[in-house]
Amino acid sequence: MRTAYTSDQIRAAELALMARLPEGTLMGRAAAGLAAACAPVLAERRGRVYGSRVVLLVGSGDNGGDALYAGARLARRGARVDAILAGSRAHQEGLAALRAAGGRAVEFAPGPARELIGAADLVLDGLVGIGSTGALREPYGTLAGFTADAPGVVIAVDVPSGVDASSGRVDGPVVRAQATVTFGAYKNGLLVDPGASFCGAVELVDIGLGPYLPDPDVAALTGDDVADLLPKPAPESDKYRRGVIGIAAGSDTFAGAAVLAAGGAVRAGAGMVRFASFEEPVRLVRARWPEAVTTVLTPGAERPLDDVGRVQAWVVGPGLGTGREAHAIVREILATDLPVLVDADGLTHVAADRSLLRRSGPTLLTPHAGELARLLDVPRERIEARRIEHARRAAAELGATVLLKGSTTLVAEEDRPVRVNSTGTPWLATGGTGDVLSGIAGALLAGGLNCYDAASCAAYLHGLAARIAAAGPDRAAGGSGPGDSGPGGEAPIAALDVAEALPEAVRAL
Ligand SMILES: NC(=O)C1=CN([C@@H]2O[C@H](COP(=O)(O)OP(=O)(O)OC[C@H]3O[C@@H](n4cnc5c(N)ncnc54)[C@H](OP(=O)(O)O)[C@@H]3O)[C@@H](O)[C@H]2O)[C@@H](O)CC1
Ligand SMILES: Nc1ncnc2c1ncn2[C@@H]1O[C@H](COP(=O)(O)OP(=O)(O)O)[C@@H](O)[C@H]1O
Numbered sequence: 001m002r003t004a005y006t007s008d009q010i011r012a013a014e015l016a017l018m019a020r021l022p023e024g025t026l027m028g029r030a031a032a033g034l035a036a037a038c039a040p041v042l043a044e045r046r047g048r049v050y051g052s053r054v055v056l057l058v059g060s061g062d063n064g065g066d067a068l069y070a071g072a073r074l075a076r077r078g079a080r081v082d083a084i085l086a087g088s089r090a091h092q093e094g095l096a097a098l099r100a101a102g103g104r105a106v107e108f109a110p111g112p113a114r115e116l117i118g119a120a121d122l123v124l125d126g127l128v129g130i131g132s133t134g135a136l137r138e139p140y141g142t143l144a145g146f147t148a149d150a151p152g153v154v155i156a157v158d159v160p161s162g163v164d165a166s167s168g169r170v171d172g173p174v175v176r177a178q179a180t181v182t183f184g185a186y187k188n189g190l191l192v193d194p195g196a197s198f199c200g201a202v203e204l205v206d207i208g209l210g211p212y213l214p215d216p217d218v219a220a221l222t223g224d225d226v227a228d229l230l231p232k233p234a235p236e237s238d239k240y241r242r243g244v245i246g247i248a249a250g251s252d253t254f255a256g257a258a259v260l261a262a263g264g265a266v267r268a269g270a271g272m273v274r275f276a277s278f279e280e281p282v283r284l285v286r287a288r289w290p291e292a293v294t295t296v297l298t299p300g301a302e303r304p305l306d307d308v309g310r311v312q313a314w315v316v317g318p319g320l321g322t323g324r325e326a327h328a329i330v331r332e333i334l335a336t337d338l339p340v341l342v343d344a345d346g347l348t349h350v351a352a353d354r355s356l357l358r359r360s361g362p363t364l365l366t367p368h369a370g371e372l373a374r375l376l377d378v379p380r381e382r383i384e385a386r387r388i389e390h391a392r393r394a395a396a397e398l399g400a401t402v403l404l405k406g407s408t409t410l411v412a413e414e415d416r417p418v419r420v421n422s423t424g425t426p427w428l429a430t431g432g433t434g435d436v437l438s439g440i441a442g443a444l445l446a447g448g449l450n451c452y453d454a455a456s457c458a459a460y461l462h463g464l465a466a467r468i469a470a471a472g473p474d475r476a477a478g479g480s481g482p483g484d485s486g487p488g489g490e491a492p493i494a495a496l497d498v499a500e501a502l503p504e505a506v507r508a509l
């Protein structure tokens, strides 16, 4: 499990640790780790550190102090190091160390700053770290802008300046780093978008904070965690014990969603898929997934699901429609005490009538930002800017587990760390992939996982399967770390390709 924390949590842990150590120890450890991470970058560009050019962007706080001390270390190894001092003050001991090592420091001025950055092999962003508040002020914003055109490598110190460490919010100018060297522990904003997309590869430097950290605010499952959680068949298994998932999806207008949701469930290892819907989606599902047991629902029936047979969990909503008949199906499923995943059109019914969510069984809602906007009556942009906050709020207000889809997917449940998943690829941004996700999560619910684990394992497998599908059969992609989510070397995928790649994703765990 990778864990992450808010700025306040990190600061409290640092204070507790610092109280037991001589002054400056932690910054010393941070700067040593930072310089160690920079040296190979310079060696790769220049053959060695000696003679390379490094520019430090230095703010007024300790983040600038880290950059100055790391710069001093690189200067001692023969790099030409120039610090651009952007704040009203700079870390005095750090500055003295840099000068003593032969580095130089100048106050910010636009022309010279642009020139220095333009000639640097490496730019270290030490403008602000966890002490940042609000959008970057001037001249920090201008400097962040200059880094966008930097020909050298940009490495962020602790957090890319402009990314809010606690929330991942980006509100104005921001440094886009190729790598981020972070100290003590991951910060939420390094794992959650939009912040995560500015971090590049994240390297964690141990400064001894571990024993002082509280329960995490955010957590990310690793492949090993998912492998441990996934239900596996045993000799005594049969299809019923492995879990029967009921899926109510599709309509005569949106029949394809049914095939995709059913495909996600079949390929994610459901013991059995019972599919119940209108005539056209049932016909399509039968044709594509003969292993599903299908039922055509009687329009207008008082209890439309009576003939479906027993299931251990339900998925309701993808492509189901927003009309009266669909409403009756959603209502009847939510009236059971089984685990129910509500997606897509199902969410529209729930947004119009929240009382549907007053139920005895567990509920998993799987909105994208637009759907969550309707559920919470909050503008979509606000949700996208503050994803952790809104996923949490939805879980609390709606009394459900909430999986918020997006480039990084969040799973929120009351009193638990928000789980973040970044195994996906931007190629997932194509119609129907969300329907596949609902089928996967449904199969895991039916297999006995609780909503929180089913949702986070499903997001992990869905993202990994998409990468594998996009990379092609000969290049199974395993990368799943933050900042490791670019589409390089990958090709377009269709939603059904994601379902088909699920077995490979499970094998790759
Ligand atoms: N604590 C520890 O043990 C360790 C901490 N470590 C390091 O310290 C970092 C935290 O240092 P920190 O607390 O000094 O805050 P930091 O992020 O440098 O910035 C604060 C200053 O920036 C300014 N400012 C704020 N917002 C701004 C904005 N939007 N736009 C422009 N300016 C803004 C504001 O200054 P002002 O404007 O008031 O002059 C404020 O005072 C942490 O990320 C890690 O790198 C490591 O060495 C390991 C040990
Ligand atoms: N840029 C992106 N990077 C990674 N994953 C993405 C990106 N955009 C969308 N996704 C994922 O693709 C899926 C889209 O689901 P959804 O929005 O419900 O679309 P649909 O309704 O067409 O199926 C979600 O799992 C989401 O997390």
Ligand SMILES: [K+]
Residues within 6 Å of the ligand: 063, 125, 126, 127, 128, 129, 156, 157, 158, 159, 160, 161
């Ligand atoms: K920074």
